[in-house]
Amino acid sequence: MTTPHEELLPQTRRALLHRIAVGQVEGRAPSMVAAVVRGGRTVWTGARSSVDGQVPDENVQFRIGSISKTFTAVLVLRLRDEGLLDLSDPVEKHLPGTGLAEVTVAQLLSHTGGLAAESPAPWWERTPGSLRPELSDVLGEQPFRHPVGRRFHYSNPGFSVLGALVEKLRGAPWEQVLRAEVLEPLGLNRTSCLPQAPHAGGWAVHPWADVLLPEPLEDLGVMASAGQLWSTIADLARFAVFLTQGDERVLSAGTVREMRVPATPVEAADVVDGASYGLGLQLQHHDGRLLVGHSGSLPGFLANLSISVDDDVAAVVLTNCTSGPVISLIGADLVRIVAEAEPRIPEPWRPLREVDPAVLELAGQWYWGTNGFALRVTADGTISLGPFSGGGRRSSFRSNGDGTWTGLEGYYAGELLTAVRRSDGSLSHLDLGSFVFTRQPYDENAPVPGGVDPEGWQGVG
Incomplete structure (x- = not known):
């Protein structure tokens, strides 16, 4: 019997190795390491190097740049879950004097606070953090580039504020809190703010010649929470499992799911690229699948973490060059190779152990006006409501225990569905955010807004 924990097939492993080998050659990367995660564990690792006999393994550190932002987001959401802040809180409530009076914590997490992309000169990634000792040095005299929330x-700089x-x-x-609350509980012992041997050196590859230039390795100071971390493919593989499943020692499954929900206004370019951003996580569609994770870059290093939750496959790719490989595409391709060659084996269908008769009574056909919908009671304890066929508004709903249900996704996310009963206890209709769903189209026995013509349905003569 096939299980999610079986090793990858030989042809799949060869396809993965071929992809990073091509990526290393075409990107002219000094070295490249990668890992694939499936079923909650690492099932493949691979590496290529320009130096014979010096191929990095899963324990060699590379700088991961902006993947550090996801770690910072985890810390912030821990504070929220403990009740120490609300995502809607203005930053000034907790950090008075920043000059970010209108910006909320959620807007910083989702890059919608209107702040500048970078700190004032000199280029912060190639200069020591001691040049920017205070948060005011990172934000500068004019921190905004756009209206807040638009x-x-x-x-x-927004993530440096979150670190503060x-x-x-x-x-x-920040580093001490990160180690105690995330790295140690998850066993990420090879993730650190400063490099720990063995680690790769960072290189710039000349754009027109096959020669190298060493990049400086700076301590970013106040900007650390935006891009300081070093890690390995082994540690980031474990982090990918956490971002998929959650871990009650750090964040619940519900909170990591919240991180993966789009939280940004959609712009025209995002529609074309299929890209969005959650709470500390990038979201992008590749080959028809949603990938969540983050990319990172600092002079001398590129990193990518890509997760397809639906396929239960994640990929980590690290390399030690400033530019060259399109590392996000390599990560997406590693996920695609496994997902297509060895598609996820679903768990067996199982019926409910027990069902409330009042819930079972909701199952079946409903009509919003003349649009037909099917309501199903599912084994995971939720109900689903969607059109009989084709596209349209659909959602799962979680029971609130009082005859009402809350939408979990799509148009009805957060909306309340109520099963409305008559005085004798019989089921009358469903109220979903003021929309009335009836058992028959425009049921005259239900309170359809605007009423139903007493002559009923009729032909044209």
């Missing part, structure tokens, strides 16, 4: 605009927020509410340095 559009997605990626902001490194963590430090303020925890009363300890």
Whole structure:
């Protein structure tokens, strides 16, 4: 019997190795390492190197750049889950004097606070953080580039503010909090703020010649929470499992699911590219599948973490060059190769152990006006409502235990569905965000808004 934990097939493993080999050659990368995760564990690793006998393994550190932002987001959501802040809180409530009076915590997490993409000169990634000792040095005299909340605009300073927020509410340095609350519980022992041997050196590859230039390795100081971390493919593979399943020692499955929900206004370019951003996570559609994760870059290094939750496949790719490989595409291709060659084996269908008769009574056909919908009671304890066929509004709903249900996705996310009963207890209709769903189209026995013509349905003569 096939199980999710079986090793990958030989032809799949060869296809994965071929993809990173091509990526290393075409991108002219000094070295490249990669891992694939399936079923909650690493099922493949691969590496290529320009130096014979010096191929990095799964424990060699590379700088991961902006994947650090996802770690920072995890810390912020821990604060939220503990009740120490609300995502709708203005930043100034916790960090007075920043000059970001209108910006909320959620807007910083989703890059919608209108802040500049970078800190004031000099280029922060290639200069020591000691040049920017205070948060005011990172934000500058004119921190805003756009109206608050109006559009997605990626902001490194925004995540430095979130790092400062963590430090303020925890009363300890960001790095110390990260180690105690995330790295140690998840067993990410090879993830650190400063490089720990063995680690790769960062290189710039000349655009017109096959020669190298070493890149400086700077401590980013206040900007650390935006891009400081070093890690390995082994550690990031474990982190991918956490971002998929959650871990009650760090964040619940519900909270990591919340991180993966789009939280940014959609712009025209995003529609074309299929890209969006959640809470500390990038979201992008590739080959018809949604990938969540993050990319990272700092001088000398590129990194990518891509997760397809639906396929239960994740990929990590790390390399030590400033530019060259299109690393996000390599990560997406590694996911695609496994998902297509060895599609996920679904869990067996199983019926409900027990069902409330009042819930079972909801099952079947319903009509919103003349649009037909099917309501199903599913084994996971939710109900689903969607059109009989084709596209249209559909959602799953979670029971609130009082005869009402809350929508979980799509148009009806967060909306309340109520099973309305008559005085004798019989089922009358469904109220979904003021929409009335009836057992028959425009049922005269239900309170259809605007009423139903007493002459009923009729032909044209």
